[in-house]
Amino acid sequence: MGVLEAKNLKLQLNGKAILNNLSINFWDGHIHAVVGPNGAGKSSLAAAIMGLSGYRGFEGEVIFEGRSIKEMTIDERARAGITLAWQEPARFEGLTIKEFIKASAKDKSDEAIVNVLKQVGIDPVEHMKRAVDKTLSGGERKKVELASILALKPKVAILDEPDSGIDIESIERIFDAVRILKEGGTTVIMITHSLAVLDHAEHAFLMCDGQVVDQGGIGKIRKYFEGKCLTCDHKNLPLQEIGGQK
Amino acid sequence: MKSKTDLMADLYKETDTDPHELQDPEVAHLVIEGNKVLGMQGVPGFHVDVRELEDGVDIKVKLDEGTKLRKPVHLCFGLYSDTGVQRIIMNVDIGKNSQISLLAHCVFPFAIDVQHIMDAKIRIGDGARYSYFERHIHSPKGGVKVYPKAVVEIGKKAHFKTEFELLKGRVGLIDIDYETICEDDGIVDMTARISGRDDDIIKVKETANLKGENARGLLTSKIAVRDRARAEVYNKMTATGAYARGHVDCKEIVQDDGVAVAIPIVEVHHAKAHITHEAAIGSVDSRQLETLMSRGLSEDDAVELIINGMLSE
Ligand SMILES: Nc1ncnc2c1ncn2[C@@H]1O[C@H](COP(=O)(O)OP(=O)(O)O)[C@@H](O)[C@H]1O
Numbered sequence: 001m002g003v004l005e006a007k008n009l010k011l012q013l014n015g016k017a018i019l020n021n022l023s024i025n026f027w028d029g030h031i032h033a034v035v036g037p038n039g040a041g042k043s044s045l046a047a048a049i050m051g052l053s054g055y056r057g058f059e060g061e062v063i064f065e066g067r068s069i070k071e072m073t074i075d076e077r078a079r080a081g082i083t084l085a086w087q088e089p090a091r092f093e094g095l096t097i098k099e100f101i102k103a104s105a106k107d108k109s110d111e112a113i114v115n116v117l118k119q120v121g122i123d124p125v126e127h128m129k130r131a132v133d134k135t136l137s138g139g140e141r142k143k144v145e146l147a148s149i150l151a152l153k154p155k156v157a158i159l160d161e162p163d164s165g166i167d168i169e170s171i172e173r174i175f176d177a178v179r180i181l182k183e184g185g186t187t188v189i190m191i192t193h194s195l196a197v198l199d200h201a202e203h204a205f206l207m208c209d210g211q212v213v214d215q216g217g218i219g220k221i222r223k224y225f226e227g228k229c230l231t232c233d234h235k236n237l238p239l240q241e242i243g244g245q246k
Numbered sequence: 247m248k249s250k251t252d253l254m255a256d257l258y259k260e261t262d263t264d265p266h267e268l269q270d271p272e273v274a275h276l277v278i279e280g281n282k283v284l285g286m287q288g289v290p291g292f293h294v295d296v297r298e299l300e301d302g303v304d305i306k307v308k309l310d311e312g313t314k315l316r317k318p319v320h321l322c323f324g325l326y327s328d329t330g331v332q333r334i335i336m337n338v339d340i341g342k343n344s345q346i347s348l349l350a351h352c353v354f355p356f357a358i359d360v361q362h363i364m365d366a367k368i369r370i371g372d373g374a375r376y377s378y379f380e381r382h383i384h385s386p387k388g389g390v391k392v393y394p395k396a397v398v399e400i401g402k403k404a405h406f407k408t409e410f411e412l413l414k415g416r417v418g419l420i421d422i423d424y425e426t427i428c429e430d431d432g433i434v435d436m437t438a439r440i441s442g443r444d445d446d447i448i449k450v451k452e453t454a455n456l457k458g459e460n461a462r463g464l465l466t467s468k469i470a471v472r473d474r475a476r477a478e479v480y481n482k483m484t485a486t487g488a489y490a491r492g493h494v495d496c497k498e499i500v501q502d503d504g505v506a507v508a509i510p511i512v513e514v515h516h517a518k519a520h521i522t523h524e525a526a527i528g529s530v531d532s533r534q535l536e537t538l539m540s541r542g543l544s545e546d547d548a549v550e551l552i553i554n555g556m557l558s559e
């Protein structure tokens with residue numbers, strides 16, 4: 001059953017069509033991947049679903065658990081059960097990791113916060129009191145972001161490029177966290193242009209040029225990458241521009 | 247009429263610090279309500295002399311050469327009534343190679359029309375370390391006007407650090423004017439953290455003159471204004487000594503109809519000195535705000551968390 005659905009989304013920014021009559025339906029409890037080349041509109045779709053400023057003026061509908069969320073503010077959507085981990089997480093001067101996670105946590109106890117930090121591979125003793133600021137690496141900030149989402153226990157978590165900035169050694173921790181989210185009943189949507197991430201999904205959508213051009217099992221969607229998108233008649237981008245190797 | 251000890255306990259309770267600390271014989275303290283001394287205790291090497299004025303007190307503080315106080319000295323200045331003036335004249339003489347940290351609470355919990363005037367002259371001897379943490383507790387009505395003024399002479403290799411913070415209640419008017427002059431290898435480090443709302447007015451004027459060779463300075467202001475509050479930060483750093491180095495940092499968050507002004511002045515008179523400054527004034531960062539809102543915080547709660555973080559940084 002679909003938990004989150006977008007119908008005929010049309011979004012223009014600065015006169016340019018970003019989402020071109022896009023429709024997508026995310027089934028409940030799955031780990032989905034939304035893949036596609038850079039500039040396909042993946043992050044814009046996430047922003048439209050979350051209701052971020054600048055991405056609210058679209059045509060079409062976003063339906064969550066059977067009702068339209070189009071008029072809801074970001075926090076109303078979040079309290080309904082949707083959250084988003086940014087491709088580039090924000091920095092918060094002076095706000096400690098503990099305070100940041102506690103702000104979103106269902107269970108605000110120290111034990112619960114320690115637990116989610118361990119789940120993403122961050123040493124709680126060393127990090128609880130550190131600020132979520134420029135002294136953290138990009139990868140550390142991604143992990144803290146993910147920890148706050150584990151603490152939030154949302155119904156739907158959209159993770160935009162969950163592997164970007166993460167070193168090879170800790171990438172498995174990210175996938176562990178995704179599994180923990182799923183086990184807790186969260187529907188996970190991973191936005192990616194990396195094959196490694198795609199391989200950890202159960203179902204995938206291929207986006208190109210602001211549209212969903214295909215969907216199905218991982219094996220099938222993977223073929224687009226292997227075939228250099230040859231079966232996709234929107235753009236024939238070479239492998240290195242859409243593949244996982246950076 | 248309340249007894250002195252009751253009044254002192256009441257005043258101290260507002261600060262959220264443990265009143266038992268004042269009973270520690272190793273902790274020097276001075277508690278002043280209006281122009282009355284409610285409590286006073288020195289420790290070896292640290293001398294306090296207080297003279298009552300009509301509208302306040304004249305205090306002389308002396309720390310003997312080489313005296314290093316392990317525990318912070320507690321100062322508490324307050325006015326328990328809702329109207330009145332408290333003028334504090336302070337002369338502080340810190341001996342060479344000594345060390346002291348002062349924790350000053352300024353408490354005006356019921357103020358409707360209160361003025362607190364501080365006029366301090368501080369001399370820090372060569373090699374001494376002096377830290378002064380000023381924490382304010384104001385009434386929620388905003389009826390306080392505070393004028394902290396200090397002139398600080400920082401000796402060779404001496405270290406002066408001060409932090410001004412409004413812990414509770416509304417600003418009313420805060421008008422800080424600190425002037426420092428720093429000799430060879432001296433260090434000055436001043437920070438103000440204040441959040442204003444309604445028609446609060448915040449003025450911060452901090453001056454550091456890095457006169458000596460290799461003197462170092464840091465002026466930090468973290469200010470937030472919302473509603474119709476107004477903040478003006480004039481920070482000036484001058485370097486005349488060779489190898490003097492300094493940084494002026496001002497961050498102000500503006501919400502609603504608040505107004506924030508930052509005028510950093512950096513002046514370098516020596517080719518081997520170096521000063522930088524950074525001022526950032528603006529609304530709460532939308533990415534920060536939207537991140538917290540996407541975790542379910544209301545806009546107000548998110549703004550509060552971001553501002554508190556910025557102020558505590
Ligand atoms: N705020 C914006 N204003 C103008 N163009 C934008 C904006 N956001 C994204 N775009 C454009 O929309 C297209 C899709 O971007 P994005 O959604 O970030 O793609 P993806 O995440 O798939 O790489 C790109 O061409 C990008 O330049």
Ligand SMILES: [Mg+2]
Pocket residue numbers: 042043044087160
């Ligand atoms: Mg993107």
